[in-house]
Amino acid sequence: MNEAVVAFREAYGTEPEGVWAAPGRVNLIGEHTDYNDGFVLPFALEQTVTVAAAPWEGAPDGALEVSSLRAPGERVGVPPDAEPGSVPGWAAYPAGVLWALRDAGHKIGAARLVVGSDLPDGAGLSSSAALECATALALTGLAGIALPGAELARLAQRAENVFVGMPCGILDQSASLLSTAGHLLLLDTRDLGVRQVPFAADGLELLLVDTRVKHSLVDGEYAARRASCEEAARRLGVRALRDAGDLSALTDPVLLRRARHVVGENARVERVVALLEAGRAAGIGPLLTASHVSLRDDFEVSCPELDAAVAAALAAGALGARMTGGGFGGSVIALVPADAVAEVAAAVALAFAERGWAEPHCRTVTPSAGARRVR
Known part of the structure; x- marks a missing residue:
């Protein structure tokens, strides 16, 4: 400021x-x-x-x-x-x-x-x-x-x-x-x-991994994903994929994958909220990882650096990890036991070094205040 x-x-x-x-x-x-x-x-x-x-x-x-x-x-x-x-x-x-x-x-x-x-x-x-x-x-x-x-x-x-x-x-x-x-x-x-939704996760931390892979979503990939979702909804006869249930009418394999991600992701959000409100924060880990797999395989917006960061974090003790943001680079968010943060961060850094990539930036983050006047 x-x-x-x-x-x-x-x-x-x-x-x-x-x-x-x-x-x-x-x-x-x-x-x-x-x-x-x-x-x-x-x-x-x-x-x-x-x-x-x-x-x-x-x-x-x-x-x-x-x-x-x-x-x-x-x-x-x-x-x-x-x-x-x-x-x-x-x-x-x-x-x-x-x-x-x-x-x-x-x-x-x-x-x-x-x-x-x-x-x-x-x-x-x-x-x-x-x-x-x-x-x-x-x-x-x-x-x-x-x-x-x-x-x-x-x-x-x-x-x-x-x-x-x-x-x-x-x-x-x-x-x-x-x-x-x-x-x-x-x-x-x-x-x-x-x-x-209160975030109370005693003994757990949210570790943010900036892969330092830059991306620009205005280049058409984001727009292409949105267009695919709109076409899938049109073929299913629903207002938006939020309303989709049975996806069997989608014979185009690309549209099916895109729709499958959106339907599954909405369900995962609701499940994560239910677990957090029940005081079971550790239980959201597998849902975070499932989200990444879906983004990687069905929505196809991940990249090698994001995948490597997720895999290294999970192997080092993270309870769950996923790419966050539009994709094609950017950051990973991982749910990590507080006593394993340093180990997980080191594992991710090592995975990048072994591949000759620039060192990622890792730090813990906490939910903070929204926009405001500061002076």
């Missing part, structure tokens, strides 16, 4: 009016179910994207100037008439949020933003959604507009879907805006109903 404030002061010669922060997220389970009207179970991380912001005096309403601590000296100006697809790179995310807010009828003036982050990009931890959510809070905060978190999540999702061109579901934005410390967020993506 302080770095963003200093950078804002240096760039514009004045103090920001405020600083807003939005966390990244880990999805404990419920992958690729959100755009199928299904269930997801994410939680917020301690690491955040921060946005220092102030009105841009003299500029026309809707104009935006953004800079990032990760690109020192670079400023991106966005005109008020910017259309979807017209802003390249990372600046498309804050520009898209401003566009979505104004398109929804909210009067947003011109603003200057400086972005800071301690979230790694491309690690499957939703740094892009965190940027959207922090921007949404900053722009509405500057304008004196108070919107419910669920509405901000929908607007941030629209920014990514329409302005950026990434057909994501609403999981990431909801997790960033609606999470509470010490809880998992059970989200029904059909009606956007939420339930805070």
